[in-house]
Amino acid sequence: EDQVTQSPEALRLQEGExxxxxxxxxxxxxxxxxxxxxxxxxxxxFLFTLYSAGEEKEKERLKATLTKKESFxxxxxPKPEDSATYLCAVQAVGSGYSTLTFGKGTMLLVSP
Amino acid sequence: xxxxxxxxxxxxxxxxxxxxLSCSPISGHRSVSWYQQTPGQGLQFLFEYFSETQRNKGNFxxxxxxxxxxxxxxxxxxxxxxxxxSALYLCASSLAQGAExxxxxxxxxxxx
Numbered sequence: 001e002d003q004v005t006q007s008p009e010a011l012r013l014q015e016g017e018x019x020x021x022x023x024x025x026x027x028x029x030x031x032x033x034x035x036x037x038x039x040x041x042x043x044x045x046f047l048f049t050l051y052s053a054g055e056e057k058e059k060e061r062l063k064a065t066l067t068k069k070e071s072f073x074x075x076x077x078p079k080p081e082d083s084a085t086y087l088c089a090v091q092a093v094g095s096g097y098s099t100l101t102f103g104k105g106t107m108l109l110v111s112p
Numbered sequence: 113x114x115x116x117x118x119x120x121x122x123x124x125x126x127x128x129x130x131x132x133l134s135c136s137p138i139s140g141h142r143s144v145s146w147y148q149q150t151p152g153q154g155l156q157f158l159f160e161y162f163s164e165t166q167r168n169k170g171n172f173x174x175x176x177x178x179x180x181x182x183x184x185x186x187x188x189x190x191x192x193x194x195x196x197x198s199a200l201y202l203c204a205s206s207l208a209q210g211a212e213x214x215x216x217x218x219x220x221x222x223x224x
Contacts, residue, residue: 031210043116043202043215044155051210087155091210096160096168098143098206098213104154 002027002092006103013078013110021073021106023088033071034100035064036087044087047073078110114139116216118203124222130191133219137184137205143167144186145213146178149200158201161186193223 003026013019025033032051036044048057050066057064061082063074073086085107089100117136125131137144146158157170161180178188184205190197200220204213 034212036215041220043217046212046214049212089155097162097209098145098211099157099160099168100145100147100155100204100213101157102147102155 002090002095002101004088004090004101004103006086006088006106008106009104010107011109013075013108015079015110015112016077018074018076018078020075021086021088021108023071023073023103024069025071025088025090026069027090027092027101029093031091031093031095033066034089034091035071035073036089038085038087038105047086075108078108080110080112083108083110116203116205116214118201118216118219120219121217122220122222124224125193126224127193127195129193130189131193131221132187132189133201133203133221135186135188135203135205135216137186137203138207138214141205141207141214142184143206143208143213144180144184145204145206146186146188147202147204148172149202149218150198155202158188190221195223197221198223 005024035047038044048064053068085105087105089102143162145160160168180186200218202218204215206213
């Protein structure tokens with residue numbers, strides 16, 4: 001069974017204080033690993049897709065990396081507007097056409 | 113480019129009733145997936161459709177069903193509602209296998 005575990009569950013940072021979120025996964029075969037951001041009461045917003053170990057992607061203050069067992073979302077010099085829940089999901093080979101298995105997310109709060 | 117549209121945004125139903133939720137995917141996307149999101153369980157996969165065929169189904173009771181039409185629009189139905197069915201129901205559409213899924217804003221269902 002595919003499993004995704006995210007840590008920490010919640011993280012409080014001061015504005016400008018860099019940190020990393022972790023996503024550990026267990027799948028029979030990885031088709032892709034996805035990061036989403038979700039604001040309260042809204043649907044998840046796509047951030048990144050990573051397909052193979054060693055791959056990295058960046059967008060503004062966010063950088064996602066992937067190994068064979070986990071992914072990290074690095075947040076550099078965060079701002080209050082980065083406050084949200086960050087979700088990690090995997091798409092496994094053989095799990096339907098585009099089914100995603102999600103972790104429970106990391107709730108990030110950035111204080112000014 | 114229009115995003116994924118879900119209707120209605122909010123619903124209040126009584127135990128024992130049934131409900132139908134609607135999802136219009138991004139134009140050109142033929143894959144539609146449904147997820148249930150609750151505070152305790154996070155995002156859980158319900159079912160996935162591609163070209164009007166159910167490709168995968170999550171671990172939910174038979175009261176939960178869905179379908180996809182020839183224009184890729186999808187509906188999900190929940191019969192004999194229970195209090196525990198109260199959740200945010202999210203629909204996502206994808207262009208291709210392994211591609212990112214784009215989510216709608218969700219339908220907030222409250223069962224009283």
